[in-house]
Amino acid sequence: MSTTVRVRFAPSPTGHLHIGGARTALFNWLFARHHKGTFILRIEDTDTTRSTEEYIEAIIEGMRWLKLDWDEGPFRQTSRFDIYRSYVDRLIKEDKAYYCYCTPEELEQRRQEALAQGRQPRYDGRCRLRTEPIPGRPAAVRFKMPQEGTTVVNDLIKGVIEFDNSVLEDMVILRSDGTPTYNFVVVVDDIDMKITHVIRGDDHVNNTPKQIHIYKAFGWEVPQFAHLPMILGADKTRLSKRHGATSVMAYKEMGYLPDALVNYLVRLGWSYGDQEVFTREELIKYFSLENVGSSAAVFNPEKLLWLNSQYINRSSAEELAALVPPFLVKEGIIAEGQKLDMQWLAKAVQSLKERSKTLVELAQSLRYYILDYVDIDPKAREKFLKPENIALLSELHATLSGVTDFTATEIEKAVHTLAERLGVKLGAIAQPARVAITGGTASPGIFEVIEIVGKEKVLKRLEKVISGG
């Protein structure tokens, strides 16, 4: 029985791929992959004044970064005007649409009158019965909406939604300048692309009854609808720039992993028992529209940050090492194109990954592994590099100089012996050493750090501090 699932993501290229769009894309993608169906990317660029090539590229870039691959497209509406025109002609021929000669001024005047009389402004359908064109006047095309009865949307997420047809008006489907309107074009495309499930933001629910009548006018089976609840900012209004970063690629730059963002986004409105962290495979396997909630969700950057740290933690050091160089360049730690020993870098990353929430943080911490010398934080210097500490560091320098097998294990043994001999606690040596070697008071285990930084650099940094540098 299974009719193959065909879904689409249809962004308009008037901006970057944003958080809300990405989630819509993600839910469509998951639905398609779960049902082994087809996922289509369609660029809704009919608004030529606001659509740009750059944004088309940006959206595609965002989709790729999130690893949401599509099976068909990207299709572009601007290359489909002939198709829309033919669909309009068909409706006119079948007397399901008609030419309207009312001017914007007349329409506005009637609107004002209606408002003044406390009526709901709505096109009165006066051109419906017109048989002769008005010479010299441009004509728009209007769709004949049913005037009575109700339209029922059986939404997969929200359930049954009923609309009174009397609130629907004969909407314009082709403007007098020859361009088709949004609600018409969407339906034509979805018919043409044989879309079976329309999964989109619930800001479109009110458009749905109008669209249903267009499907019916073409004798086409109405697809299933699933309206996803909105994503809100902390103030419970629709997520926008003023709530912080909303562009997906901004998260890439801030050092987020695409899988972490995907995991976060999917949990906004969808759940699977108590599970929080999912692999892609699990997501595809478990995803179902039935488990999508129906209320709007507030975007919570802190939970996203936590998920990102989880993903960084679970990634292999090699994977992370491969991702980190661009961030090192941005932090000014290495030069563009500078080569690093990747095996060594992976070791350094390994020591840092469980204490880094983003790739940016990871890159910043890598500073003291890579550079020859480090800047020492003044407060740390004041607290941990007093004369008595310097004396201990001299002892440490002598001890480390004597370690030939320069591994964390051997270093640890040597330092423990030193501490015992001097009758001090390990911390008394470790903390000043940390400041001298990393420039700060927080780092991975000091023996590990010493090993990775390497004998030569460690001794040089100790010497510098001992000599008052």
Add this chain to the structure above:
RNA sequence: GGUCCCAUCGUCUAGUGGCCUAGGACGUGGCCCUCUCAAGGCUAAAACACGGGUUCGACUCCCGUUGGGACCA
């Protein structure tokens, strides 16, 4: 203003009439671990918007109120 949607801890959510003394996660506090910082473990505080029904029994069903949101104008 009209239409539509929504309502469980601060936030994301579990819950589909008795399993609820309302569970998990983020965040917050405490403790443990510890060379620092994390990670990890344990733990604490924290919610069913309100009012009516229906029912032996409502977080769960119905109605209303309030509050939020979206679309259209």
